[in-house]
Amino acid sequence: MSADTRVVFAGVTFNNPVVAASGTFGFGREYSEYYDLSELGGICTKGLTLAPRLGNPPPRIAETPMGMLNSVGLQNPGVEEFIRYELPFMRRFDTRVIANIAGESAAEYAAMAERLSDAGVDMIEVNVSCPNVKNGGLQFGVSAAAVAEVTREVRRRANVPVMVKLSPNVTDITEMARAAESEGADAVSLINTLLGMRIDIKTRRPVLANNTGGLSGAAVLPVALRMIWQTRQAVRIPILGMGGITTGADAVEALLAGASLVGVGTASFSYPEAALSIRDGIAEYMNQNKIGSVSELTGSVILN
Amino acid sequence: MRSIFTVTDIRPLASGVFAITFDAPELARAATPGQFVHIKCGHSRPLRRPFGICDVRGDMLTVAFEVRGDGTRWLAVSEPGRRVDINGPLGHGFSNPDGDILLVGGGLGAAPLLFAARRARGRVSAILGFRSDANAILREEFDSVCEDVFVATEDGSSGLRGTVVPPLEELMKTKRFSAVLACGPRPMLRAVADISESAGVKCEISLEERMGCGVGACLVCVCETQSDDVTKMSRVCRDGPVFDSREVVR
Numbered sequence: 141m142s143a144d145t146r147v148v149f150a151g152v153t154f155n156n157p158v159v160a161a162s163g164t165f166g167f168g169r170e171y172s173e174y175y176d177l178s179e180l181g182g183i184c185t186k187g188l189t190l191a192p193r194l195g196n197p198p199p200r201i202a203e204t205p206m207g208m209l210n211s212v213g214l215q216n217p218g219v220e221e222f223i224r225y226e227l228p229f230m231r232r233f234d235t236r237v238i239a240n241i242a243g244e245s246a247a248e249y250a251a252m253a254e255r256l257s258d259a260g261v262d263m264i265e266v267n268v269s270c271p272n273v274k275n276g277g278l279q280f281g282v283s284a285a286a287v288a289e290v291t292r293e294v295r296r297r298a299n300v301p302v303m304v305k306l307s308p309n310v311t312d313i314t315e316m317a318r319a320a321e322s323e324g325a326d327a328v329s330l331i332n333t334l335l336g337m338r339i340d341i342k343t344r345r346p347v348l349a350n351n352t353g354g355l356s357g358a359a360v361l362p363v364a365l366r367m368i369w370q371t372r373q374a375v376r377i378p379i380l381g382m383g384g385i386t387t388g389a390d391a392v393e394a395l396l397a398g399a400s401l402v403g404v405g406t407a408s409f410s411y412p413e414a415a416l417s418i419r420d421g422i423a424e425y426m427n428q429n430k431i432g433s434v435s436e437l438t439g440s441v442i443l444n
Numbered sequence: 445m446r447s448i449f450t451v452t453d454i455r456p457l458a459s460g461v462f463a464i465t466f467d468a469p470e471l472a473r474a475a476t477p478g479q480f481v482h483i484k485c486g487h488s489r490p491l492r493r494p495f496g497i498c499d500v501r502g503d504m505l506t507v508a509f510e511v512r513g514d515g516t517r518w519l520a521v522s523e524p525g526r527r528v529d530i531n532g533p534l535g536h537g538f539s540n541p542d543g544d545i546l547l548v549g550g551g552l553g554a555a556p557l558l559f560a561a562r563r564a565r566g567r568v569s570a571i572l573g574f575r576s577d578a579n580a581i582l583r584e585e586f587d588s589v590c591e592d593v594f595v596a597t598e599d600g601s602s603g604l605r606g607t608v609v610p611p612l613e614e615l616m617k618t619k620r621f622s623a624v625l626a627c628g629p630r631p632m633l634r635a636v637a638d639i640s641e642s643a644g645v646k647c648e649i650s651l652e653e654r655m656g657c658g659v660g661a662c663l664v665c666v667c668e669t670q671s672d673d674v675t676k677m678s679r680v681c682r683d684g685p686v687f688d689s690r691e692v693v694r
Contacts, residue, residue, distance in 0.1 A: 163662070164657070164661065164662055165661055166660065166661040166662075166663070169660075169661075170657070170659040170660040170661040170682070171659070171661060173659070174446070174659075186663070194668075194675070194676075194677045195663065195666070195677055198653055198654065198664070198665065198666055198667070199653070199654045199664075200654070200663070200664040200665075200666070201491075201654050201655070201656050201662075201664040201665070202654070203489065203490065203491045205488075206488065206490060207490065208490060208491060208656065210656065210662070210664055212662070212663050212664060215663045215666070215677055357490050358490065406490065408657065408661070409490065409491060409492070409656050409657045409658075409662065410484065410490050410491070410492065411446070411484075412446055412531065412657075412659065413446070
């Protein structure tokens, strides 16, 4: 028997549990030169804003032990250009399109969610956790009341399932997950990047022009697993788990911790085809362990 | 494309600067001057390192690099036979203009210009600037493919004393070039662009920026560009590394 890797997540069917994480994959064009995007379960778009944004000045990246910091600052072409130019391209593939949105107010998030769901995306991912912009982003994600408000407004106007992307830069991530769930979120995704910093000791200046940035890559996996596991205990809605997943085994850990889908981000920078080897690694584990469907793995960690 | 290629040769060009050659027929066939390759320098460094393509001879592809940190140190201890994971060729290179061209390289920036010299359609002149004689690289190679080569060193230990600017100004007065291709530190590129533009000569500059994915998806290696009054953050890895100097905001 060969494993069935399909996952029904918040009512949307994914061909497999691997989703390209927002901000690491653009709109898929570049990586489509490396493989057929239909091989992916889904793609979370680069974070979209109502108007185009130029983002932060460079340098925007710093390598760290088994990870990296970024401070892109939501450079994107804006919602309308996305709908006109990028969405038709993404629609050519048999993969789910998840539009990641970042607003400066709850009303702005809601307006984008309506426009994008009417334009035909499969899901909305509400980014209340970008650490690299002054207004919006993380400002919402560190307050349960703000997470609730943004979720409520988006849920009211979106015609597709809504997923809220949570920040690890909080005392208790389950509080944010509950706030999202209580206002009708259909799913949560976690974790976004951890706020970090590097300093060049020759110049005594931070490496990033923005001084601080978001940490991602293999280094953050244990933090992600702990938070996925805690969130699994706290809410009933499904989890797209991500943060440092680099191998099929890492992805299985995230599923066991409580994820229903897994996001692959920074790993693609090391190996452009990383998402596919992770997908294959999950299927291999399922076959070896005679697991018939991905949902059997979700949250099945056996505690000590 | 990404694949594993074998090191055939590594040789020092100057103190801390090496040229490493790979048996890489697919890369060699596809590469054009100004493009780069993205090399995985061991397992413990998640980000690949970008290197401008210095030369292509048959199936062999050469890049030059300076040891600046962990990744390049890993690469520097390579021996023939080592298998290395390379993604490439990547990026938008030089346009290979008709007519006579002038190359202006500063330091390690000379390296990708050698490949441009080899593929040039007209006569090639080169001005190479280095800190001192000990840092000068690839002089014999440039001598063998260029009509004239002018070397300038900051301390005067080889060639002319000073920067590439005086010989550049001199040459622009006496010769007519269809384009200037430049690679090197930003202040040098600014000067070369200013001089070329005021002489009415097209100037293409190759930029360097800290990179993430190398393919244009992550948007970390950007530079501000302007064309038709539209300001953009262009991707050095995808839209560049070579840009028309008039587009790059300085």
